[in-house]
Amino acid sequence: MEKRWDTVGEVMTHAVIAVGRDTSFQEIAEILQRWRISAAPVLTGDGRVIGVVSEADLLTAQDQAPESAENLTAGQLMSVPAVTVHADSPTAEAARAMARGHLKRLPVIDEEDRLVGIVSRGDLLKVHLRTDEDLAQQVRFELLAALGPAYASAVDVHVEEGRITLTGSLPEAAPKALLERLVRAVPGVVDAEARLTAVSGDQEPVTS
Incomplete structure (x- = not known):
């Protein structure tokens, strides 16, 4: 059976390079260079994510205070709040968060905000290298399961x-917002909008 890669936990990298809030400017720079990464999560002693420190944060500090930047720690340099995602979140949710924040990776956390992995753009390519027709076929299948043949065909x-637009008609009992969330959960979908006309239960759906 083909793996669908529905959730962040299925595509994330479990080994993560992270730093503590007291890690020095110099140590952060060396870690980023050694591991060839552009940013690292900042953790509390019990592993909770409290921010992210990046190459951009280091360069900004150097530019604003060149004489004192190297005395700063990760807790002073980091960007907060950290943009994170849960392991059971849909991969499309992670992709949208990266797109909105122009980010290359997101820390993955559990229900107590503890770091469990990291998901990158490269990880998401496992599901997001899909053609529009492939996405359309899966969305039609999901609509068929949710609405039934008569209304799904309308x-x-x-x-x-990767952006889905739904047009046509649907029963009043099927709120547009619910259908949009259903479609956004399909791996590879970037966004969804329902431009649908509601029809009462005693009306026949309008087919195109």
């Missing part, structure tokens, strides 16, 4: 670069 699925 919904047109348009896809452009």
Whole structure:
């Protein structure tokens, strides 16, 4: 059976390079260079993520205070709050968070905010290298399961670069917001919008 890679936990990297809040400027720079990464999560003593420190944070500190930057610690340099994602979150949610924040990777946390992994753009390519037609087919299947054949056939699925637009009609009992969340949960979908006309239960769906 083909693996669907539905959740962040299925694609994330478990080994993570992280630093403590007291890690020095110089130590951070050496860690980023040694491991060839652009940023690292900042953790408390019990492993909770409290921020992220990046090459950009180091360069900004050097630019603003060149004489004192090297005396700063990760807790003073880090960007807060950290943009994180849970292991059981849909991969599409992680992709949207990266796109909104122009980020290359996200720390993955558990229900107590403890670090359990990291997910990168490269990890998400496992599911996001999908054609628009492939996405459309899976969205139609999900709509069929949620609405049934009669109403699913009345919904047109348009896809452009991973963005889904639903047009047509649907029963009043099927809120647009729920359908949008259903579609966004499909691996590879970047965003979804339902432009649908509601019809009462005694009306026949309008097919195109």
